[in-house]
Amino acid sequence: MRIVIAEDAAVVREGLVGLLTDRDLDVVAAVGDPDALLAAVDEHRPDAVVADIRMPPTHRDEGLRAAAEIRRRHPGTGVLLFSQYIETRYADTLLADGAEGIGYLLKDRVLDVDDFVDALRRVVAGGTALDPDVVARLFAARASGAAAPRLDALTPRERETLELMASGLTNTAIAARMEISQRAVEKHVATIFDKFALPRTAQEHRRVLAVLRYLRDSPGVSTEG
Structure with a gap:
């Protein structure tokens, strides 16, 4: 697996390089800003990118915006972003166009090297690796007094549709896969959104929230990185 790392703190960046090379992974570039990240990905065409969400110059969402550009230029590249803090608005944005090949971990989770490497392998394979604390915060922010509807509220066809959504497929691709x-x-x-009580709003991505519920509630589907 060939990896590009983007982290502006030199000590953290060197630590990540050491962790991954010790596991026989090939770190082809390690950079400190989003422009250098984009250049490195264009040059090396890695299997995966590991990047901090907050990077220079403003230390807001430069890493996130660079990740979006990478997915536009190189759609097959796995992207694993991390942050010091739980930032649900960034998780929503990250997953807005589908969950395939995407990961979002808290920095503390990176210290568990086995889980970190597993998350990398998952996103390279086209899967999703979401920090469980991020998933929990997303749902807590929207929780009501009533218990949240669970996956068993869905029919088999609705659940199959949701599973394919969680794989990052568009409605067109889902129709072809299901032959409908x-x-x-x-x-x-639309029925999934209704059963999950996900109203149409300008602020939230219902498709993302439905996928997150699938990742949280499905046996055998891990949100942990």
Whole structure:
């Protein structure tokens, strides 16, 4: 596995390089800012990118925006972002176009090297690696007094639709996979949103929230990195 690392703190960056090379992973570049990250990815075409969300010059969301650009230029590249803090708005943005090949971990989780490497392998394979604390905060922020609807509220076809959504497929791709019309997929998706009590708002991505619920509640589907 070939990896590019982006972290502006030199000590952390060197530590990440050491952790990964000790596991026989090939770190082809380690850089300290988003422009250098984009250049390194263009040059090396890595299997995965590991990047801090907050990077120079403003230390806000430069890493996130660089990740979005990487996914636009090189769609097959796995992207594993990390942050010192739980920032749910960044998780929403990161997953807005699908969860395939995406990871978001807290920095403390990186210290568990086995989990960290497993998360990298998962995103390279096209899966999703979400920190469980981030998932919990996303749902806690929207929790009501009533118990949240669970996956068993879905029909088998609705659950299959949600599973394919969680794999990062569009409605068109889901229709082809399930051998049904796109209109039927749209109906399944709308019903999933209704059963999960996810109202249409300008501030939230219902598709992301539905996928997060699938990742949280499905046996055998890990959100841990």
